[in-house]
Amino acid sequence: MAIKIYAFGGGQMVEAMLRAALKKGIIKAETTGVTDISADRVNYLTDTYHFQASQQPDWTAITAADLVILGVRPQDDWQQIMKELVNHDYAKDVLSIIAGVTVKQLASQADRFAITRIIPNTLTDVAMGYSGVVKNDRANQTVIEEFLNSFGKVDYIDESLLDVFTGYGVAGPNYIYNFLISFTNAGVLAGMPRQQANKLALENLRAAAAFVEQSGKHPAELLDINNSAGGVGITAQHELDKSSFSAGIENAVLAAVNRTKELGKQNKGD
Ligand SMILES: NC(=O)c1ccc[n+]([C@@H]2O[C@H](COP(=O)([O-])OP(=O)(O)OC[C@H]3O[C@@H](n4cnc5c(N)ncnc54)[C@H](OP(=O)(O)O)[C@@H]3O)[C@@H](O)[C@H]2O)c1
Known part of the structure; x- marks a missing residue:
């Protein structure tokens, strides 16, 4: 009913x-x-x-x-x-x-x-x-x-x-949208047509999430499999490790959580 x-x-x-x-x-x-x-x-x-x-x-x-x-x-x-x-x-x-x-x-x-x-x-x-x-x-x-x-x-x-x-989970799609845009742009920068780059980015996102879920493995284990000695994967990994990729996401989440707290203080009950 x-x-x-x-x-x-x-x-x-x-x-x-x-x-x-x-x-x-x-x-x-x-x-x-x-x-x-x-x-x-x-x-x-x-x-x-x-x-x-x-x-x-x-x-x-x-x-x-x-x-x-x-x-x-x-x-x-x-x-x-x-x-x-x-x-x-x-x-x-x-x-x-x-x-x-x-x-x-x-x-x-x-x-x-x-x-x-x-x-x-x-x-x-x-x-x-x-x-x-x-x-x-x-x-x-x-x-x-x-x-x-x-x-x-x-x-x-x-x-x-x-x-x-709120700042992490409910705002979560925003971080993913940003990743998708950056990843697609990276493909375009490397010479791939945008539509195709977008298609590959979305499929990789979906498939990687499914693989993490279905394999039960930690993403670091999956990276170890993909990053072979002197190969393509570990070369990209090195650049990511040098960049502010992780800190950028972490700082964005912390800022979103702090903003949630600030907004909460506006409520009429206080
Ligand atoms: N939007 C989101 O994605 C989202 C996500 C999670 C949580 N929230 C939370 O959900 C709450 C609502 O957000 P929202 O984005 O839906 O806001 P919203 O679009 O501004 O909706 C609030 C509505 O309530 C009306 N209203 C205000 N006082 C009222 C009253 N006494 N009786 C009847 N209607 C009244 C407002 O009219 P007026 O505009 O004319 O004042 C407005 O149309 C907020 O606390 C927000 O933080 C929102």
Whole structure:
């Protein structure tokens, strides 16, 4: 049976999650409500997906929902939304995607609530990638997982790791896109037509990931096999080792994690 969902905030991330769940048949447009203070978003979500969208919350739909999503930003008035949920006797699960707002802060508004906080994976349209998930004891794991699995995979983590999860895991595709661009450009620089370089880069990426996964071997072991004495592979390896390749990625991840922490401090609970 379809999960009845109601979302506060119909922005980019909520749209991406609901679009994937709708495609998988986990939710139905007629039992998916969204409230957004922007009339443009309300019209867009109604016209595009036929969701039950409105600028004012529909409390009949909210109290009938299995899951309420808090999809606003940290600086928005999420506390008021929680208070209204309490006032209207909402009794099921709350799923927050608000960056930087902890389960404890959410629960401080309503300690009887079933609360799950996630950092959603952004590869929702291909339903791949992990969402980082923290939940309290009351959360309905079956409903939460059914919804989250419609747009990716679930990784239960300690809340202290959520900022790292965001800057490393959820921002992860960005690092891969950058690698793909650099690798393709390298092929073009060496004289290969761009389309062909792009095709080879993508296939190598896919195949190398599959090989690491299927062989169970550490990538260093696979490099040892490929890098024979005085050969092509070890010559390239030498240049990579001399470059800032590893440090560049490491520094980018650390900067992304720090930025996540900074943004989290903007939340209304502090
Ligand atoms: N986008 C991502 O890839 C991503 C990934 C992981 C986590 N997140 C997190 O998810 C949260 C939402 O991000 P987003 O990118 O989806 O932001 P967004 O597109 O700006 O969506 C937030 C929406 O909520 C509306 N809103 C604000 N206060 C409201 C209220 N009280 N009631 C109803 N609607 C309200 C906003 O309207 P106005 O614009 O008119 O104010 C906006 O349309 C953030 O905490 C973000 O950090 C996002």
